[in-house]
Amino acid sequence: MSRSWKSFETDRRTVLRGGVAAAVAALGGSALASCSSPGSSGGGSGGGAGATVDLPTFQQYDGVPPDFPAAAEGMNEGFRAYPANPGRVIEEAPGDGEVITFMTNIPGAIPPTRDANSFWQALEERIGSPLEISMSSNDEYKSKFATRIAGGDIPDILNIPKDVAQLPDLLEATCLDLTEYLAGDAVLDYPFLANLPEQSWPDTRFNGKIFAVPVPRGMSRTSAPIYRQDLTEAAGIADADPGSFDDFIALCTEMTAPGANRWAWASMPSQYIQQMWGTPYLWGEEGGAFTHMYETEEMLGAIEDMIAVWAAGVVNPDAYTASGGAKKQWIAAGTAVFVHDSFVAWNQFYTDNPTVTELRINMLDVPGRDGGQGSPWMGAANNNITAFNAETTHDPEVLLAIANWMAAPFGTEEYLFRKFGVAGEHYELAGSDPVPTALGTSEVGIGLQYISDAAMALYLPGRPDIPETQHAVQAKMVDRLVTDASYGLYSETKSRMNAQLEGAVNDALNQVVQGNAGIETFTAAVDTWRTSGGDAIRSELEEAYAAEHG
Known part of the structure; x- marks a missing residue:
């Protein structure tokens, strides 16, 4: 009996998903442990072998001129104050009226639930869909992420940490291929995704496909x-x-x-x-x-x-x-x-x-x-990547339109609402600057910045001196920034073992620095790192680099 491509694809995903779930369950979530080595870039998780797809075309949004322009690629733009009377740049609500689910971490206190959160309710009116958000603290998120992936309980929108083990397999098994919507000039249908920094996109490309949108950070994380x-x-x-x-x-x-x-x-x-x-x-x-x-x-x-x-x-x-x-x-x-x-x-x-x-x-x-x-x-290009469930009932263009709305840049009315809430309720204006109220501090932090986000701006309400100083520091550094050469390259061994391998070397380094061991302890740890996986990571990175650069 013949089968359609659709049924074949579903079977393929089922097989892949079973393998990924088994791997996550067997590792008990340890595969999701964050690399905590000194200077860990969090990068290097993108661009598997044969990643030849065109990355999205960059098209800068020039609607809000900065007070302190980026003098070189990688710098953040700076603003003395929030522009007065910012206008909306997206008139049509991006949602489809149906419930959209999202899973994310929260860096601060968990905010009030939707029924007790006026910002959350106002957000749903703006985007045109109810938004169910499953939140976990930073410390708990990776273990809860592993548990839900292993159980096949995948939301429509998924905040994926960049150091997840076997990430290409996970994406292939569970997430939509977004290549046709984002590669090359296709991204121009989503102008604020096209406005994201070019260096953020390699994290989203695996095995010749684009599976996600980035949540950019760049020099703000230097x-x-x-x-x-x-x-x-x-x-x-x-x-x-x-x-x-x-x-x-x-x-x-x-x-x-x-x-x-x-x-x-x-x-x-x-x-x-x-x-x-x-x-x-x-x-x-x-x-x-x-x-x-x-x-x-x-x-x-x-x-x-x-x-x-x-x-x-x-x-x-x-x-x-x-x-x-x-x-x-x-x-x-x-x-x-x-x-x-x-x-x-x-x-x-x-x-x-x-x-x-x-x-x-x-x-x-x-x-x-x-x-x-x-x-x-150079700081990590991205905080995380955001992918969409391959079995979502929503049109991919709806989810991408929501990501585009979340990426509306500094100076727009959408950005002001997303970051500060409703005027007179979640913030008061001091001049044109939003000053959060106690309610705003409590309610606004529901994790929207991990669906998508604009490139970070140098800005602090009411303190025009601070972005000016920050911009001057960035300008001194930007031409000398060193990047992690593994960024945008995928190593299977690195994805599974990097945290443990580098953790052992860093433990030895700490003992040496504190005078509890001699330098030979460090050099021995490096030898063990090489034989236990470091050389394998090197080989895989070199192979990925050769495939990428010919």
Whole structure:
């Protein structure tokens, strides 16, 4: 008996889905563990072998001119204030009137449910469909994601972490192929998806198909030393940027006063020191050959300097055991002056500490180890990718129209509503800037930014000085940014084993830096990393690179 292509495709997906579910169940969710190595890009999950499909055409939206334009690719645009009287750029509701389900993580407190959430209700009126959102905290999301995939309980819209094991198989088994809608000029039907940064799209392409839309981050996630400029200036330091490692040590010593319960650093500045030395950002590539940062002479030099920094007593002695939240509290309290974090965190220090009126945040540039300029690392291109259930009852064009609505950029009325809610209810205007109310703080964070999002803008309501400073820092760094050479390339071994492999090396590194082991402990761990999977990852990356670049 003959079968249609449709029935064959359904059978194929059923077989694939069973294999993926079995793999996830057998691993108990451990395959979804996040890579937590220093400087982990979160990239490298896209573009399987033979990924020859055209990526979406970039078409910039110029409706809202920035106060601080991006001077080079990768930079974020900056705005002193939100434009007054922003207009709607999407008149027709993108939904189809039917319930749409979505699964996501939530970085803050879980907001009120739909029946008690006026923002959620207003959103549904805007998009023209009820939106059922299954939310989990950041800490719980990956295990719940694994459980639902293994059980075949897949929503219409799915926030997929980029470090999921066997991601191409998962996408093939469970998600819509969006190639015909997004490849090349086809994306122009969705102008705000076409406006997303070009470097975000390789994460969505596998085995010659486009399976997802990206949730872009880019340079907003570039990390360097964030510091309390008010404290350095109070110490008589007019310009904190060091010119070399020796200058850096002197700066740290100057800002450390254990007797006053203050240390220069909330965390060991490992990544910053590596950037001074010019190590690769995870993987480097030359002539198609890949080298991990662990394997370089520069890494050994950087470790010597890390040991010296720890021995100098300029890092909080609890740095290796305290949580990230505790370290941010040290910065707010002045117990620490420097912490390695991103432009996103820069704003968060202000929004989380409104009573610290003297607070002024800045970010150090990266010097060369012995002078000159160092090599800062480009932030992760994306936070996550978003795919659609292959068995959804919604037209793919409806789901893409919703993603396009969620990507309306800064300066539009849609962006203002999406990020801040309803005027007079979820925010009040100070000039043209939205200032969240208590209700807005409670209700608005329902995870819409993980369906899709515009490229991040440098902006903080009521603080025009902050985007100006941030833009100046980005402009100094952008031409020197180093990217992870594995970004956009898929390695099966990396997808399954990277967290465990790099975790073991980083554990050894931490022991060496704290003086609990000799450098041979690190080099032995790197040898084990190679034989246990590092060499296999290298081979797979080189194969994917050759297929991509011919």
